[in-house]
Amino acid sequence: MLKQNLQFKLSQKLSPQQIQLMKLIQLPTQAFEQRLKEEMNENPALEGGKEEGDLEDDYEKDEFDDYEEDEFDRIDAEDINIDEYLSNDETPEYKLQSNNYSDDDDDREMPFAAPVTFHQDLINQLNTFILSDDDKDIAEFLVGSIDDMGYIRRTIQDIVDDLAFTQGIYTDEANVERVLHIIHELEPAGVGARDLQECLLLQLKHKTPTESINLAIDMIENQFEAFTKKHYDKLLQKYGISKELLKKTIEEIEKLNPKPGGAFTGNNKIIEHVVPDFTIRISEGELELLLNGRNAPELHVSKDYQEMLQGYKVTQEKSNAQKEAVQFIKQKLDSAKWFIDAIRQRQETLYVTMNAIMHYQQEYFLEGDETKLKPMILKDIADLIGLDISTVSRVANSKYVETPYGTKLIKEFFSEAMKNDQGEDVSTLEIKKILQNIIEEEDKKKPLPDDQLADLLKEKGYPIARRTIAKYREQLDIPVARMRKKI
Known part of the structure; x- marks a missing residue:
């Protein structure tokens, strides 16, 4: 049975302006500049640069600030208060400027590189070989199967099947294996390997044979597991060699590149330069914060659009076309004013x-000492400035600050708190830094296991469990004790 009833419900809905502001806040400087260009291209009512006559204007509160109608709502042209848009009472530029903008706002244009891709480089090398048409097709397919790290992660049988189904090339495993050996002759050495063991062997075989190189080849071929697990005593006993020769052999292997393709792409990719959103300086013992000037563009509403509205106002007989034009102009002016207001709020929120x-x-x-970092979570800052935690998160996650100690990602300053033996809250960043220092100073012939690291930290006043040590060590990308061992 159908029934009608009334229901009251409280709900929270973000306005288009609020959504626009949140999106702007999370953008770093370079992305913000791109967003600014897009908005100015889309909205002809929005212009950059200083507006003529700004210094002569007197500031009055803009009646438009109280306007909350949806941008795309259409109202009758006769109901539009033209005077709201004609009043020349925008905030003068000189009243908005302050000294908290960095002077490092030069528009530095970086040249764009046009590198040859990794796979194209391999194809170019293949062209120097004399191959039959079938072998060339198979070789190009194998090159296409190489990932960015330089490996072929598929079995020969899978490649044979794919050649038949996708390329119409019917061959067998032996033939593909033969062509793969040609791929292994390409540079960088080790490219086209199917696993780490084969990759290291290919690189060693490209080297001039010496006693240590020959021993390294035999070790990787026949004692790979013992080598990877650093069972040095077993290797000494197996080969009956001196520690000096084993050490020299291991050094030769450590010089090899386990990701031959990664080295190529890393040297040829276009590097993205980080543009700091803030700068912190120390002036006479006091901290000084500057917002990158590129985050504070000079924007104003187009005078031409205001003049169009003036022309509509003085026209006695208003045609339908003119009314349609006023609707369009109103939308563009609304959008421009909302955007300018969002930019100002973004600047204030960031600062x-x-x-x-x-x-x-x-x-x-x-001081620049990382052990001086205090425990700090998003809520601490949100409570200080009276903003939502999500807003602070948007600022912290994607913004960089230039300090006297280097350019840092802001979210790196946030950390959880732990108690030391004095009952005081200390930052987990401080504990990680001390842990890292202990590991760097350890005897690499007898690296410290996690339980001994926990004991050492406890002696320094940080009662940390062994499993917590393991977690911090993994976060610092430090291997277990056995893998840190050196002969």
């Missing part, structure tokens, strides 16, 4: 948030 972080971590920014 206020980073200023709070800077003062919260004042001791670190004055």
Whole structure:
């Protein structure tokens, strides 16, 4: 049975302006500049640069600030208050400028490289070989099967099947294996290997034979597991060699590149340069925060569009075409004013948030000692500045700050708190730094296992469990004790 009833419900809905602001806040400087260009291309009512006559204008509160109608709602042209858009009362530029913008805002244009791709380089090398048409087709297919690290991660049988189904090339495993040996002659050495063992062997066989190289080849071929697990005593006993020769052999293997393709792509890819969103300086013992000037563009509403509205206002007889034009102009002016307001709010939010972080971590920014970093979570900063945690997260996750100690990602300053033996809260970043220092200073012939690392940290006043040590060690990308061992 159908029934009608009334229901009251409270709900929260973000306005288009709020959504636009949140999206702008999370953009770093370079992405923000791109977004700015896109908006100016899409909206002819939005212009950049200083507006003529700004310095002569007096500031009055814009009546438009209270306007909350949806941008795409259409209202009758006669109901539009033209005077709201004609009033020349935008905030003068000189009243918006302050000294908290970095002077490092030069528009540096980076040249774009046009490198030859990894796979194209391999194809170019193949062209120097004399191959039959069938062998060339198979070789090019094998090159296409090589991943960015330089490996072929598929079995020969799978490749044979794919050649038949996708290329119409019917061959057998022996023939593909023969062509694969040609691929193994390409540079960089080791490319086209099917696993790490084969990759290392290919590189060793490209070297001039010496006693240590020959021993390394035999070791990788026949004692690979013992080598990877660093069972040096077993290797000494197996080959009956001196420690000096074993050490020299291991050094030869450590010089090899386990990711031959990665080295090529790493040297040829276009490098993205980080543009700091903030700069922190120390002036006479005091911290000074600057917002990158590229985050503070000079924007204003187009005078031409205001003049169009003026022309509509003085026209006695208004045609339908003119009314349609006014609807369009109104939408563009609304969008331009909303965007300008969002830019101003973005500047204020960025500055206020980073200023709070800077003062919260004042001791670190004055001295540069990572052990001085205080425990700090998003809620700490959100409570200080009266903003939502999600807003602080948007600022921290994608913004960089230039400090006297290097350019840092802001989210790296956030960490959980742990208690030391004095009952004081200390940052997990501080504990990780001390752990890293202990491991760097250990005797590599007898590296410290996690339980001994826990004991050493406990002696320093940090009662940390062994499993927590293991977690921090993995986060620092430090291997277990056995893998840190050196002969």
